[in-house]
Amino acid sequence: MPDSESITVLLQQWGGGDSQARDRLMPLVYDELQRLARRAWSGENAGHTLQPTALVHEAFARLVDAQVDWQDRAHFYALCARMMRRLLINHAESRNAAKRGSGVAPLTWDDDLAAQDASFDDVLSIDQALTQLATFDSRKAELIELQYFAGLSFREMSDVTGLSSSTLDRELRLARAWLKTALSASA
Amino acid sequence: MTPEFWKRVEEAFEHATTLAPAAQQRWLQSLQQQDAALASQVAQLLAADDQDDARLNAPIEASLQAMASSVDDPWIGRQLGHYRIISRIATGGMGAVFRAERTDAQFEQDVAIKLMGSHLADADALGRFRTERQILAHMQHPYIASLLDGGALSDNTPYLVMEYVTGAPLTQHCQTQQLSVDARLQLFLKVCEAVAYAHRNLVVHRDIKPGNILVDDHGNPRLLDFGIAKLMADNPDTATVTVPRMTPDYASPEQITGQPVTTVSDVYALGVLLYEMLSGQRPYQLQGLRPAEMEQLVCDTTPTRPSEHATAQLRGLSRDLDAVVLKAMHRDPEHRYTSVQALAEDIQRHLEGRPVQARGQQWRYLASKFMRRHALAVAASSITLLLGVAALVYHNHSVTSERDQARFEAARAKAVTGFLIDIFKQSNPDETDGANVTAREILDIGAERLEQGLFAQPRIRGELNHSIGTVYSHLGQYPQAGQQFTAMIALAEQLGDPLMQARGLTGLGRVLFEQGELSRAQASHEQALSLLSADPGDNAVQRATMLNDLAESQFAQGDYTHADSNNRKALAILEGYPQQGTESLSKTQHDLGVSLQIQGHFDEAEQLLRQALDNALQSVGERNSNTLAYMHALAALLHERGHNPEAEKIYLRVLDLERDLLGEDYVDADATMTNLGRLYSDMQQFEQAEHFLRAAVAHVHRVRGPDHAYTAYDMINLANLLHQLERPQEAYDLAAHALEIYSRAVPDDHPYIASASLTYAGTLIDLGRPSLAEQAARRALDICAKALPEGHWLAASARSVLGETLFLQNQPEAAETLLREAYPVLAAARPKDRATSNALRRLIRFYSARGDAEQLAYYQALRDG
Missing domain, CATH: 1.25.40.10 (Tetratricopeptide repeat domain)
Incomplete structure (x- = not known):
């Protein structure tokens, strides 16, 4: 595992305009999110509910020195959101490819598991719609990423983006509405 | 989509979301004329806006789960007692759940095995675990998944073997089946039946949530995990039980704060569940909050009424259901339904179209509102009296000859009596417990019959319109009241009866006034006056x-x-x-x-x-x-x-x-308490002052809810007192909270916000944050400039506060000007007000810090003189 000092340094370099630092950060964050997700699932820690917000916050706690300034923090969360999205998309795509015709019987028990298989297709549709949204309103697409893929609360998003909660509410409300129309259109 | 078009979409959407549904519809229609493409896009977005957001976050969470599980699972194939694990079903809040099969092959049965996330300390603990388990195993109910067996692993990790149930989680079932409101309620009643059964067996569920209630193919619910939470919590080996892993969204305030959990905690969770079933949302957005923040939200606030964010298909959720849900999930256990049975009965009442108990308080409130103006007439506490009196007492001036008059009176008395008998017959005799409750129903029936034109004589119809309109208005049903007066005006015009028309207009004007349509109210009253005869001796009192x-x-x-x-x-x-x-x-x-x-x-x-x-x-x-x-x-x-x-x-x-005549829930009682609190504050009786100001906040919070502007208003008064008592942190918290309420409850430039901002600024000064205080004072000043006449004392007060913030930030010249300007304005307009003495205090502080003995002496003399 990368130590928090080096991640913090990379974040600061990125904040200073060094785009290579960002490229080096991406795989570190990606791997860490994946590792945390799997660890949460496996026997060693079976009492864990799995939600993006928990993973992202844990990743922050493990990877980043808590003393970083708010801009680096904002960068980190934005990156986490992006990596979480990529992680899920990659997995959904590979699962979809592997699973064609395997006829897995659907089970339901807990709310964690509801409609799991269908969710792969849904998450791919969300990804496509989000990509489309970014072509004409990238800010809203980023906010949606933060809200859903990083699971940030309103307050945290406000801290991270510097936007007031009323602005956030307005932007996200429209973005969500647009995404839902896009999802309905593609369904 | 071009960015330019999107920009216009954005503006139009934002505007549309500020409009009430009817106005929104009209606005969209007019937009359709100007720009059809834009209108259609916005209409689509508005429709989508009403839909549940779960389709955005649920797939993300589910696929995260799936991604995490795509590793080899060490549990698969393991043997536990008579069972072998086939697959992992889920990892939930309290442990992992597996699907397993019996290996002794006595009979084929798939089971679910729940492995707890904790360990039993010793043989005693294992013994208790077994006893509890046996109690649970005795629960046999068609809607409860039974507990079959249980045991512990070699490391003392306990596990439970349960009936394997297939089905969809409750809320998901409601959505995919697009159940109607009534169907949801019927399903919910079955859930209540199961929980009530368990309560009769002295078992509290403690973790009711949609994921623990699956709906089978026959549409029947099956409740999982009954009593499991207790089994967990009783485990004395606390070292290994990290946190009570309940689901915070459904946990009652007493659970969150670690108070004793009882059957009414399940009532709370059922309330949350019903909230979600009806509105498509959870009452509190807890995602991403820290535990302390969750606790504050759940324990200190009342959620939005479910009907306010019901999805399109569930529009028209009634206030009754709002009241039922909010009573069930009242944060104080004593205000909830006393049992699941009582909750179920109230829903049954609603389904049968009878008045619900949950609204009892509100009805008292409406009745008290009505009593406020008609305290004497209410002695009989029945609507009959009012309808009768209002319709019969009226002295009609436009019928000239006495014989006509007598004939008209007789006809009217007969018609009105018949009308009342008729509508009373229509009302269900089962519902006459509490005459006030039936009043509204009787009115509705009366209004409907009147509209159907059962009375040929237009003058009598007009009178009945007036009576019904008046009562509607007293009950706060302003739109209905307005309809009645409008109908009366139209009849009067047909009859060519200006006095009757004037009376209709007066009624309408009063209704408009109550609705805040002030200029329209004024126009209505002006028109009424213009219809009176030119002779001042006629209808003098009416005039x-x-x-x-x-x-x-x-x-x-x-x-x-x-x-x-x-x-x-x-x-x-x-x-x-x-x-x-x-x-x-x-x-x-x-x-x-x-x-x-x-x-x-x-x-x-x-x-x-x-x-x-x-x-x-x-x-x-x-x-x-x-x-x-x-x-x-x-x-x-x-x-x-x-x-x-x-x-x-x-x-x-x-x-x-007030308490005596209007009851404990009298809606404006807080005004009296607040004014009395302020009086005591001015009399230097601070303990009394705090007592009444706090009582006011508690009262308005209870009667009008946490988001009402008056709640914020009373909080500001309390904040002012605490500020004066040099308890700045408490004052700050209250003022900040009040401003937050105002930001939702009143327009941005409302004088309430100016006044609250000044309180807020004052607390910030005391907390050593002058630059933030400056911002708040400037905001207050801006609002005063926009919303109040020039030279208003509130603006002067804002200048004085601003002056102090500048002084604290080392800008003495600007500060001095502001402080000196402000005081005389305040002294002239509000000689006895605390704002004035505060302004003087600031001057004294200023000159004392500046070492200006002459000015200091001057202002000290003003203070002491």
Whole structure:
């Protein structure tokens, strides 16, 4: 595992305009999110509910020195959101490819598991719609990423983006509405 | 989508979301004419806006789960007792759940095995675990998944073996099946049945949530995990139980704060569940919050009513259901339903179209509102009296000959009696427990029958319109009331009866006034007056009343000059008719007095307010809601004039009478408490002051809810006191909270916000944050400039506060100017107000810090003199 000092340094370099630092950060964050997700699932820690917000916050706690300034923090969360999205998309795509015709019987028990298989297709549709949204309103697409893929609360998003909660509410409300129309259109 | 078009979409969408549904529809139609593409895009977005957001986050969470599980699972294939694990079903809040099969092959049965996330300490613990388990195993109910077996692993990790159930989680089932509201309620009743059964067996579920309730193919619920949470919590080996892993979204305040959990905690969770089933959302957005924040949200706030964010297909959720849900999930266990049974019964009542118990308090409130104006008539506490009295007492001037008059009266008496008998027959005799509850139903039936045109005689129809409209208005049903008066006006026009038309317009004007449509109210009253005959001797008392109504609408719009002049005209008329219109006389004297008080003419104001009260005491006595209002007004004036002991005496009497006459839930009782609290504060009786100001906040919070502007208003008053008592942190918290409420409850430039910002600024100064305080003071000043007349004392107060913040930030010149300008304005306008003494205090502090002995002595002399 990368130590928090080096991640913090990379974040600061990125904040200073060094785009290579960002490229080096991406795989570190990606791997860490994946590792945390799997660890949460496996026997060693079976009492864990799995939600993006928990993973992202844990990743922050493990990877980043808590003393970083708010801009680096904002960068980190934005990156986490992006990596979480990529992680899920990659997995959904590979699962979809592997699973064609395997006829897995659907089970339901807990709310964690509801409609799991269908969710792969849904998450791919969300990804496509989000990509489309970014072509004409990238800010809203980023906010949606933060809200859903990083699971940030309103307050945290406000801290991270510097936007007031009323602005956030307005932007996200429209973005969500647009995404839902896009999802309905593609369904 | 081009960015330009998107920009326009964005603007249009934002505008549309500020409109009420009907206005939104109209606006979209007009947009359709101008730009069809834009209109259609916005319409689609608005429709999507109403849909549940779960389709955005649920797939993300589910696929995260799936991604995480795509590793080899060490549990698969393991043997536990008689069972072998086939697959992992889920990892939930309290442990992992597996699907397993029996290996001794006595009979084929798939089971679910729940492996707890904790360990049992010793043999004793294992023994207790077994006993508990046996209690649970005895629960046999068609809607409860049974517990079959259990045990512990070699490392003492306990596990439970349960019936394997397939189905969809409850909320998901409601959505995919697109169940109607009634179908959801029926399903919910089955859940209640299961929980009530468990409670009779002394088992509390403790973790009711949609994921623990699966709906099978027959549409029946199966409840999982009954009592499991308790089994976990009883485990004494606390070292290995990290946190009680309940689901915070459904946990009651007592669970969150670690208080004892009882059957009413399940009632709470059922309330949350019903909330989600009906509205598609959870009452609190807890995602991403820290535990302390969750605790605050769940324990200190009341959620939005479910009907306010119900999805399109569930529109029209009634207030009854709102009340049921909010009663079930009341944060104080004592205010919830006492049992699941009681909750279920109330839902049953709703399904049968009967009034629900949950609204009992609100009905008392409506009734008390009605009583406020008709305290005497209410003695019989039945609507009959009012309908009858209002319809029959009216003296019709437009029917000239006595014979016509007599004939008309007879016809009307007969028609009205028949009408009342008819509508009473329509109302269900089962529901007559509490005459106030049936009042509304009777009215609705009456209004409907009237509309169906059962009365050929238009004059009588018009009278009934007037009566029903008046009662609707007293019950706060303004749109319905407006319809009745509008119908009456139309009939009067057809008949060519100007007096009847004028009475209709007066009624309509009052309704518009109550709805805040002030200029329309004014127009209605003006038209009513214009219809009266030119001869001032005709309908004199009526004319005076109408003048007073007109004045009221002008006063509310800040037009004191015309309001005063019309009230004076009304008084001149009424003095000529001492036997009639005493009610109008008191009200007019009161209204004029209050207006003069606001304008600073205290002597005449006091004289008028005393006259109003004397008249009211003579004609209707002390136990009357109008009399109470006059007492309150006089006390406020006496306080403003510094006659504190007399003001105190009156306020205390008002408070007693209000409680007595109008009940504990009287909606405006907080006004009296707050005013009394402020009075005590000015009298330096701080303990009393805090007591009443806190009581006011608690009351308004309970009666009007946490998001009401008046709640914030009372909080600011309390904050002011705490600030004065040098408890800045408490004051700051209250002021910040109040501002947050205002930001949702009133427009951005409302003077309430200015006043609250000044309180907020004051607390920030005391907390050593002058630059933030400066921002708040400037905001207050901006609002004053926009919303208040020039030279208003509130602006002066803002300048004074701003001056102090600048002084603290080392800008003494600017500070001095502001501080010196502000004080004389305040001293002239509000000589006894705390804002004024504060402004003086700031000057003294300023000159003392500057070491300017001369100025210091001057202002100290002002303070002490």
